[in-house]
Amino acid sequence: MQWLLPVIVFAPAIAGVALLLFPQRPAKLIAAGATLAVFLLSLWLYFGLLNGSATTFGDVLHPQWAVDEPWINIALGTFHFRVDYALGADGLSMPMIVLNALLTFLAVVGSWHIDRRIKFYLALILILETGVMGVFAAFDLFLFILFWEVELIPMFLLIGIWGGARREYAAWKFLIYTLVGSSFTLAGIFLIYVQTGGQSATYQHYASVASQLTGSLPLFGGSVSLPLVLFLLLFAGFAVKIPMWPVHTWLPDAHTEAPTAVSVLLAGVLLKMGAYGLIRICLGFVPQGVQEIAPLLGIVAAINVLWGAGASMVQHDMKKMIAYASVSHMGYVLLGVAGAAASVGGASLLDFRQAALTGATLQMFTHGAITGMLFFCVGVLYDKAHTREIDIFGGIATRMPREITLYSIACFASLGLPALAGFVAEYLVFTGTYALLPAQTVFAVFGVVLTAGYLLWMLRRSFFGPLNLKWRGLTDATLREAFPLAALAVVILFVGIYPQPLVDLITPAMQQTLHTVVQALAVH
Amino acid sequence: MTPVDLVWLVPALPLAAMLIIFFGTRMVEIAVQPRPAAVPAPTDHGGHGGHGPADAATTPDTEAGHDATDQTAHTTHGAAAAGGGHGEHGGHTPFWPMLSSIIGVSALLLSFALSLLILWQFLDVNGDVFHTKNLIATGKDIHLYNWFTIGSLNYSIDFRVDTLTVVMLLVVTGVSTLVHLYSIGYMAGDPGYSRFYIELALFTVAMLILVLGANFLVLFIGWELVGLSSYLLVGFWFYHNPPPPGSEVPYPPPAQLKAFVTTRLGDFGFLIGILILFTATGTFNFIELNTKTQAMDKGLLTLAMILVFCGAVGKSAQFPLHVWLPDAMAGPTPVSALIHAATMVAAGVYLVARLFPIYEGVAGPQALAVVGYTGAFTALFAATIALTQNDIKGVLAYSTISQLGYMFAGLAVADTNTVGMYHLFTHAFFKALLFLGSGSVIHAIGAQDMRKMGGLARFMPWTAGTILVATLAISGIPPFSGFWSKDPIITTALEKGNYIIYGLTLFTAFLTAFYMFRLFILTFGGQGSFLGLWGGHDQYRGDAHPRESPRVMTFPLVVLALATILIGLAGFAGFNQGFAWFLNHGVNVDFPVAPALDANTFIGVGAGVLGILLAIAVYGYGLRLNVALASSAVTRPIYRLLYRRYFLDELYLWLIRVVVLGLSNLCALFDAYVIDGIVNGSARAVRGLGNITRRSETGILQNYGAAIFGGAMIILILVFVATGAIGR
Amino acid sequence: MTSHIDGIQIWMLAPELSVVLLGFLVLGLDLITHNRRVVAATALIGLLIPLGFTLSLVVKQDALTPDHTAFFHMLVVDGYALFFQFLFLVIGFGVLLVSYGYVEKFLRVTIGEYYSIILLSLAGMMLMASTGELISVYISLELTSIPLYILAGLSRSDTRSAEAAVKYVLLGAMSSAILLYGMALLYGATGTTDLTEIARNTQAALSSGNLVLLAADVFIFTGFGFKISAVPFHMWAPDIYEGAPTPSTLFFSVGSKAAGFAALLRVFIFGGLAAISGGTYLWVMVAIVAAVTMTLGNVVALLQTNIKRMMAYSSIGQAGYLLVGFAAIMISNSPAGNLGILAFLAVYVVTNIGAFTGIIGLADATGKENIRDFDGLGRRAPFIAAGMGLCLLSLAGIPPMAGFWGKLFILLTAWNQGSALTWLVVLGLINSAISIVYYANVVWRMFVAEPEKRDRLAMSGSVTLTMAVAVVGILALTIAFGFLLTGLGGGAGGLFPTATTP
């Protein structure tokens, strides 16, 4: 099984490059085939493990299907530069890998109607998939940052070429925002690399030394706590991606201007890269840093939730509304992490930390599926009506029942209705964090009310009420258009009703992370 | 394998029915529909007929075409859609939809039967029949499956069947069955017929999950799901045109939104309460909570219980979150009967009853005090509004709110949850009866404004008779069931020395009787001999041709009426005590849960009688009191205040507009101007810097040379200074 | 040290010698035949000879003179020198190959003349990397520069070319004057021009002597700073880059910059100038220069409309990153910093050749060189555009291209110097974020912007071939970056006699 993970990571890019060499006609089929194959492979990993002898994806110290070859390894005097080609999967990354494979496949299916420069489009999407896969599969910090930036240019071009009216502004904003953020992250990686002896950059190494990482740095005569600086530097890039208030303003523009499938990938998996980095690297390798700032992080998370919800409330463009909705929902991830790291209670509240962190990870998955579905819904609507203005519609539920049915399911999942995936994650986060950061949690919980408010208000304005005669000719979603929606709906329902398989595989990884967190607490 | 082990079948059967209809008959129905030639232009009937009805909320569909057929189907019954609140009438239901309803009804019948079996098993204390001894005391836990377990925290899907659950099971399945049956007639020919049964089944499932839940997790799931089905059913006729301005009839799309969000507001408190309890005890399970909460900090626990009650306030439409329930009447009348009168709105009461041991035993007295005063106040508050409404369903809605208030008051004042639960039990039947009856009326004349009715008794005797029974019951007149459940609440309040609640409830009893008979007379009677119920001249003020509803609709009415009467008569046989015994796990309670033959009871009944007499005087014999009140300069504002429902809707609307949307706009603008301003500004700054520096590149060779040597000199001096070579 | 000249020493000089001879050969051949292909083929194939010599030297390092020096320390053939010889030969290949089509179209010289000039300059560059003595440093510097002056002015039509040449030659002369003054002071202070002896003599401290030494350091740094276009000695670069014929510009941007760094490191490290007592603050000077250089280069590049001028500023920015590594060296003779510079240069050379190939390709086909002219190149010449985009992104340091590794490594070495250079590294990272804007802007023009006409551009074989080589080179460097570093480890180590024998 060693070969499986590299194949999953690199196959898409190879297929993408190959695509450019093939003639136009079979491009879509090739792309769909490749992505489907990758998705099936990832499922094989997933369920092969479920049924196999192993009972868990293990944790950062015991990744599955790990590959680890020294790539760059040079020592000069006291200076040692070592980069490992280290891939692996554990309970944290595997769900993301599956999600990424699924969403990319659906994205390809969902862009079937695109004909303009289709080869280039699909190639970019495939390269994008490789980049994201790499981020989740990398087990070496330098490798991580390498993959982290691979995704930039494809996304930049995808928004730029196939985007909407303000695509130029959106694409550049996305590019610069992300780059400035990630340059700080790179600085953080330098710092942690040098501070931990500069012998190796593999996750295992950092995870093992995480709790000893203390002390302080000289700064302008004074001195600042090393873990805090590390956290702030590393987190800068992730905060932009998550996106955390106040560095979230790139997201509404990018999501709104990007073509449907790309918005799906942006919201579905690219935001998760930030959350993944936060959990894996910040929390996993510099727990003290997170602890020192956890309450503040919780407050920001609450702001994220309420701010995003508030902004969605007054949007006139469906896509922009959903974009702000994801700002709001990613706040729950932040909240979960903040709770898990909060220094109150010490080890006594371990179970609640566990719940909070597992919830955050689950939220990453569910939000990916739900928001992806929402964007697909808007996309189908947009392809037919060529507008996303909420108030322009009215009563069109009578014209496109299938589309609106699925749309409503997505909305209800997003507002955390039980038996749908969103509820599981949010409930888990809340039950976990309340014990650790009560005040912040209370505010965040209020977001649930607001979410119901703006989503249902949108439904009411666009779909219900008497039919706006302008849309009399509107036709319902075809089966092909509805396929991605239905597929995601199935996932959402399954996770919402029977989350155990997912959670059981996430939990061990979280346990290991929390182990270091609690150790750090002890050091404190 | 005894019935109680199969309790999961009770929700499973409706679920199965729902899925069968969803993927089965509904699909076929769509498939067999003829394709229309063209999409006809929507037409408007009687001011506000709907057009283009389609089954957005639950129907997957192959072609948009069938909506068009729905449209044509609709236009034939368009006139009946007048009033915007209810659907087509007299249209015949095609085969496949009819099959859907048959599936639904039969599934419900089975669940009801099963519930009865379970009741039997509980009553069979010595285990003669089922070999389960003393189930009544122990109850039964059924573990379905685990969501997941995290450390010691257990998120599991568990059911618990105990006496409280059994009562609720009976109420829910019983009323639901009848409503399913009734709807066959009421919804006949509605294009969304099958969808109606899907959503009705969904509701039943959710409600059953709610009452079966053994822990907060499951209960909350059911809690939210009933909210969903309520949302869907209130908005069942989402495609109707808005009613004309000034009409009291609510409009589905905003109503469904209002219903969901308002209850969500309550759930916010509910969830926080759950979180507090969970954090302190580490469990969701009700039984464990009973013991574990004892270790909790009293103040915190009390706060938690009050927060939990917030959920009940939302769901059971207590003040100040009651505003959604009257609007919820925008749904089809059977829905109003089942969800917004008999079962779902009682969920809040059930919640408090379920947690009664904690409320009453562990938490501080403040918790129950809050419950009681909220309930009592709401009872009066809603009753006053009900006095002035003209929409028949509106009056019933406010009476529901008021009665729910009674239940909470009952829970608060008594030492046991029996009193409140008993009122819930009886209320479920006669309130369902009232709504179904009003539905039958609306179905007959296609209007729901009481000013357009009158003297209908002669056209629809069955409806009139059954509604009379219910009206007497709700007015607390013996021997009808309402008397046996309502009077104990009032008297217990007095015995407990809780004079405020006593006064409120007593006065409310008077008002209730008054407005209920006002409703009855305005609808079925009028002035003249026998209140114009029969004989005399025609009192009908409307323009339709009223006729008695079909059997399938009157039959449930009769059943419910019989239930009301029989429960009432059973009261003389100490049914109250029996109910109490059952609800308290087979232990006899030592305090009265039935009205005794004493002064208090007479006062209670007297209030009711007084109300009835007044109503007869005013509406039967033309005592122009109401007109006087409505016109006199002094009382006119009060009348207006009541008629406009204390302007609460306006207030909330203003709050949302100004506060919520205001803040939201603030966020959006801050993003657009401040944050993006900084972002774009810094980008511009960099370019500006470049623009300045590039000017140094003059193109003149000698400037370049100067730069080289000047630079060298500056560096040299800097180095010298740094090394202290010069200036030392 | 051998006192007489023998075969081994000739062999050690063979690469440079053969390049010079090749230059003359090509020149002569051009007189005999007028077949451009023959001349070009001769030059390109001929370059294999010096390459062979270099490789032979690499393989048989132990057969050389014990201290790897010849001609009385004038020639030092250590790993460092060999690396640069190899690098310059690669540059030679690239420039000769890519300029094949361009020369006859736009220049007023024949291919033979053009090639011979380049080859002579190339010989000078190779010498700059492998001289151990100030006089020969100066000679090889001039041997490099004078042909470059000529290369700048060869355009047939363009007035700007002549202007560029004048500016270049005059400024070059000024800079060499100040360099010489520095060398003179150094000679006076240490009494010798032999770098090894200088390194030894600088240890003996005398306060008055130190002042002179410091001045010498600064002047010499200025002289080389001109070659590597470090701010404030950079001002010639944009004008000359813009005015000169594009292949020449390519040659300046890779060749003369690399040569400048080769000599700079050779003098400062081999000659121990970095380690002079009381010179402890020299690194501050370098750090400040580095900061200003990369910031100015990247910021001003944002506003350029002419692609060659943009590349000029970009090359200034790149010099800034290289100087960050140099600052690390000045703090403590860190072999890592040196290695970082070498690796960065290797990557920079290949990527820049690729980028300029795209520019030359467009100029070949359309004669245009504004950034706007690249609109829709992605559809008019997909392969060239893709390759050029890849190279630009590599220059910007976007993974997975090799440029990312180069930048990452050189910055990491600086960071490793402790907190002294942290600010510089962070500034560098922010700068690379800024730089992406103008690199990506070209990519945007090529792939997003719509061309005014959709015709396919016919690219000459030489351009396509060069681009293919460059792309393969980048990808290879990406994957084999580890090998590059380990391979260079010796080369960089060879610069540190003190480090090897403490």
Place this chain on the structure above:
Amino acid sequence: MITLNHFLVLGAVLFVIGLFGALSKRNAVAILMSIEIMLNAVNVTLVAFASAILNHGGKALNGATVDSSRLTGQIFAVFIITVAAAEASVALAMIIAIYRRRNTIDVGEINLMRW
């Protein structure tokens, strides 16, 4: 008695004079001549150093002793003179070229390319 410093000062002064000329003259040829002066200043300095080291028995400024029999400085000067000649010829060629095109050798007017 004329010491080393006198020569050094002379060299420095010469250099600055040349520099001043190079930066102030508008005529390209004049600039070229000024540069030659700078180079000669370097030569003076070199030769001065060389003779000084010779006289002090091979003691350099910072006290290090070297083989006094060498004539490195003078040789350096000779090389500089030679190379300077070559450089000058190329420069003059360039100046002629620009004159052909622009009919001016005023460097103030040779500024087609800027910014």
